[in-house]
Each structure stands twice: as structure tokens, then as C-alpha cells.
Amino acid sequence: MTPLSVPLRLGFLASHGGSNLQAILDAIAEGRLHAEARVAISNNSASKALERARHRGIPALHISGQTHPEPEALDAAIAEALTGHGAEWVVLAGYMKKIGPSVLQAFPHRIVNIHPALLPNFGGKGMYGIQVHEAVLAAGERESGASIHVVDSEYDRGPVLAQERVPVEPGDTPETLQARVLAVEHRLYAATLQRIAAGEIDLDA
Ligand code: GRF
Numbered sequence: 001m002t003p004l005s006v007p008l009r010l011g012f013l014a015s016h017g018g019s020n021l022q023a024i025l026d027a028i029a030e031g032r033l034h035a036e037a038r039v040a041i042s043n044n045s046a047s048k049a050l051e052r053a054r055h056r057g058i059p060a061l062h063i064s065g066q067t068h069p070e071p072e073a074l075d076a077a078i079a080e081a082l083t084g085h086g087a088e089w090v091v092l093a094g095y096m097k098k099i100g101p102s103v104l105q106a107f108p109h110r111i112v113n114i115h116p117a118l119l120p121n122f123g124g125k126g127m128y129g130i131q132v133h134e135a136v137l138a139a140g141e142r143e144s145g146a147s148i149h150v151v152d153s154e155y156d157r158g159p160v161l162a163q164e165r166v167p168v169e170p171g172d173t174p175e176t177l178q179a180r181v182l183a184v185e186h187r188l189y190a191a192t193l194q195r196i197a198a199g200e201i202d203l204d205a
Pocket of ligand 1: 015017093129
């Protein structure tokens with residue numbers, strides 16, 4: 001690995017299980033990713049993602065419509081928490097909320113997301129969780145996959161940085177396909193962040 005002299009300083013936004021967050025933290029701990037996890041933020045105070053971050057000694061914050069009822073104040077609080085903890089990149093790892101203008105403005109071309117399908121197909125509003133895999137199977141697709149993309153103001157729309165294909169197997173259920181894709185997500189996310197750290201992907205291009 002040929003890291004830049006400065007590690008990627010990552011802030012995470014996650015809503016639920018946080019298995020992608022965990023895979024990235026593991027890659028950092030094992031020296032496969034030249035990065036530092038600065039903060040993890042969730043809109044869900046009970047999310048496993050926050051627990052996983054705390055377990056590694058990473059500041060873990062609940063910031064949501066409960067803590068900040070006004071959407072603008074909520075957006076500003078998230079941006080402040082990220083910048084205040086020294087994050088320079090934002091990693092969305094199963095974050096179920098739209099990114100607000102303050103966060104987008106604070107991190108231009110520095111927010112990435114992972115989606116469990118081959119974008120631009122099976123993405124956009126309402127396409128999340130098991131519904132993505134249900135739609136892939138209903139469409140009779142022979143393959144699915146995982147996509148990592150730059151985040152802009154629309155769901156799942158920014159430029160795709162990396163994709164990996166996953167076969168749909170005979171007899172797949174949405175759950176079995178989801179599990180096969182998720183295993184690929186874990187590997188692809190850490191590897192793609194490392195390509196960013198190594199300067200192999202230029203998000204400003
Ligand atoms: C993943 O499938 C990811 O692609 C999508 O949300 C899911 C999050 O899973 N955006 P986890 O919370 O990382 O386990």
C-alpha cells in the first residue's frame with residue numbers, strides 16, 4: 001500500500017447495524033486502510049453502529065430530529081459535529097436520511113455512500129434495505145452487486161467510483177441475495193477508501 005502521508009480522516013453517518021462501519025474500522029485496525037475514524041453519528045440512538053464505534057473508542061453521537069427538531073438546525077449540527085471532530089471525509093454506511101445542504105457544503109466531493117445494487121439501476125427514493133434485493137429478483141436480473149458513489153443532493157445519484165458484480169443464484173431469496181451482496185460491500189468499501197487514500201481515485205476530477 002502506498003498511502004499519502006496524511007491518513008483520510010473519516011466521519012461516519014449510519015442508522016442501523018453498522019456492519020459496513022465495522023468492516024472499515026477493521027480495515028483501519030489491520031493496516032489495510034490508511035485512515036482515522038474521527039466520529040460516528042447516527043439518527044438512531046439505539047443503533048448498533050454507535051455501539052460498534054464506542055467499542056473502538058471513537059466518539060459516537062446521536063443527532064436526529066429528536067435532538068434537533070428543526071431540519072436546518074439538524075443539518076448544521078451534523079456538519080459541526082463532523083468538522084468539530086476533524087473529519088475531512090464523510091462515509092455513509094447505511095444512513096437512512098438525506099444529506100442536508102450544510103453537510104454537502106462543508107464536504108464538497110468528500111461524501112461517499114455504498115448502495116447494494118449496480119447503480120444507476122435499483123437506486124433512488126424508496127430503494128433501500130431488502131426492497132432493493134426484492135426489486136432485483138422481481139426484475140429477473142442475473143446479477144446484482146455493490147456500488148460506491150459520491151453523494152450529492154439526490155439519493156443514489158452522484159458519480160459511481162467503484163462497483164463489484166455479484167451473481168444472482170437460482171433459488172435466491174431477497175435475504176440470501178442481500179447477504180451475498182453485503183459480504184462484497186464490506187470488502188469493496190474499505191478497498192475503495194484505500195484507493196482514495198492512495199490518490200488512485202480523484203473525486204474532484
Ligand atoms: C448496506 O446494504 C448498504 O449498502 C446500504 O445499507 C446497508 C447498511 O448495512 N446503504 P450496515 O448497517 O452497514 O450493516
